[in-house]
Amino acid sequence: MYHVPPELVREIFNFLFDTPLNDSEELGVPNRQKWSSIHGLTLVSKDFRALTLEAWFRTLFVTSPADITLLQDVFPEIGRAWTRELHCVQLHSRETSVWNLEGFQCLSRIRLDWMSPSMMPHYGSDDPADRLPFTHISSTVTELDIRGLPWPSPLVFHNINKILPQLRILKLRQSRTWCGLCHTCSVVKFRSPGPEMLVYEGGLGLPMHYSRVFSALEHLHTVSITVPDLGSGTTTLSQKHNPYLWSGECDRCMEIMYEDEAFRVRWVARKQGQADDTKEGGKTVYVFPPALKRVEWRFWKAESGEDSDFIENGDELNGSGDDV
Numbered sequence: 411m412y413h414v415p416p417e418l419v420r421e422i423f424n425f426l427f428d429t430p431l432n433d434s435e436e437l438g439v440p441n442r443q444k445w446s447s448i449h450g451l452t453l454v455s456k457d458f459r460a461l462t463l464e465a466w467f468r469t470l471f472v473t474s475p476a477d478i479t480l481l482q483d484v485f486p487e488i489g490r491a492w493t494r495e496l497h498c499v500q501l502h503s504r505e506t507s508v509w510n511l512e513g514f515q516c517l518s519r520i521r522l523d524w525m526s527p528s529m530m531p532h533y534g535s536d537d538p539a540d541r542l543p544f545t546h547i548s549s550t551v552t553e554l555d556i557r558g559l560p561w562p563s564p565l566v567f568h569n570i571n572k573i574l575p576q577l578r579i580l581k582l583r584q585s586r587t588w589c590g591l592c593h594t595c596s597v598v599k600f601r602s603p604g605p606e607m608l609v610y611e612g613g614l615g616l617p618m619h620y621s622r623v624f625s626a627l628e629h630l631h632t633v634s635i636t637v638p639d640l641g642s643g644t645t646t647l648s649q650k651h652n653p654y655l656w657s658g659e660c661d662r663c664m665e666i667m668y669e670d671e672a673f674r675v676r677w678v679a680r681k682q683g684q685a686d687d688t689k690e691g692g693k694t695v696y697v698f699p700p701a702l703k704r705v706e707w708r709f710w711k712a713e714s715g716e717d718s719d720f721i722e723n724g725d726e727l728n729g730s731g732d733d734v
Contacts, residue, residue, distance in 0.1 A: 440471040468492060470488060494516060494517065495517070496517055499523045500522065510545050510546055517547075522555070524558040540565075541566060552576055554574060556584075557582075563595060567624070571624075581633075581634045583637075587637050588658050591659050593619075596662075598643075599645075600643045601647075602642075604647065604711075605652075607706065613698040616696075617657050619694070624699045630701055635658075638711070644661055645661055680694065
C-alpha cells in the first residue's frame with residue numbers, strides 16, 4: 411500500500427481550497443466553496459479534519475470584528491498559524507467597524523469589502539474609523555485589496571504607512587476616483603470607446619495627492635485602481651493616446667481647465683514631479699513612492715442604468731490641505 415507524504419496531502423488541500431470559486435466581483439460574498447461541500451472531509455479521519463480546517467481557514471471571511479474574537483476563541487490556530495488572507499466586510503451601517511488584528515501572526519493579505527454608503531473622512535482626525543479601519547496589523551501583511559469605498563479621498567489613506575509599513579501591493583476597486591484639480595471624488599467619463607486599461611511605469615500614474623500619501627511606503631511596488639467608465643465624456647483617451655498622463659482628473663475639470671494651454675503644460679509637469687515656480691503655479695507636486703514600479707488603471711463599462719447608482723460629484727468637506 412502506498413502512503414502519500416503528509417506535506418503533499420497538505421499542499422493538495424491548500425490548492426483545492428485556494429482555487430477561486432468564480433470571477434465575481436460581488437461585494438460581501440466569499441469567493442470559495444461552501445462549507446457544506448467540503449464538510450465530509452472532516453469526517454474521514456482526525457488527520458483529514460485537521461487538514462481541512464487548516465486549509466479552510468487560510469482565508470478567513472468575517473462580517474464583524476466580533477466574528478474574529480469568537481473564532482479565535484474556538485480555533486486559536488487561526489491567528490497563530492492558519493490564516494493567510496483576511497476577507498472583511500463593512501456592512502451597511504452608520505458606524506464603521508474597526509478591525510483589531512492583533513494575534514494574526516502569518517497574515518499576508520487583507521481584503522476589505524465596503525458595503526456601507528457612508529465613509530466621509532474628517533481632516534485631522536486620528537480615529538481609525540475615519541481612516542483605514544485596522545489596528546495591530548502584523549508586519550507580514552504585504553497586500554491590501556479594498557473594494558467599494560464610496561469616498562476614496564487621500565485622507566482615508568493618511569494612516570496607511572503606520573499600519574502597513576511593509577505594503578507591496580495595493581488594489582482599489584471603487585465607483586469614483588480622486589480628481590487632483592477640484593479635490594473631489596468624481597465618476598469617470600471618457601469619450602467612447604474609452605480605454606480598458608492604462609499602465610504607468612517608473613513611479614508615475616497616481617493621483618497627485620495619493621502619491622504624497624503613499625510616498626512613505628518604502629516597499630510599495632504595484633498599485634491597481636479599477637473604476638467604471640460611464641462614457642459620454644469629452645476626453646479621448648487610450649493607452650497609446652495619453653498625452654496629459656491622466657491620473658483621475660474628472661471630465662469637467664479637463665474640459666474647462668485644459669483649455670488654458672499654459673496651465674495644462676504646468677499641470678502635466680507637476681504630475682511628473684517638476685516644481686512650478688511661476689506666480690500662477692500651485693505648490694503641490696507629484697512625489698515618487700520610492701519602490702513604485704507599476705500603476706494600473708482598469709476600467710469597466712457601466713451598463714445602462716448602472717450610472718444612476720453613482721453620484722457624479724461631491725465636495726470634499728475639509729479639503730486636502732493643498733492647492734491646485
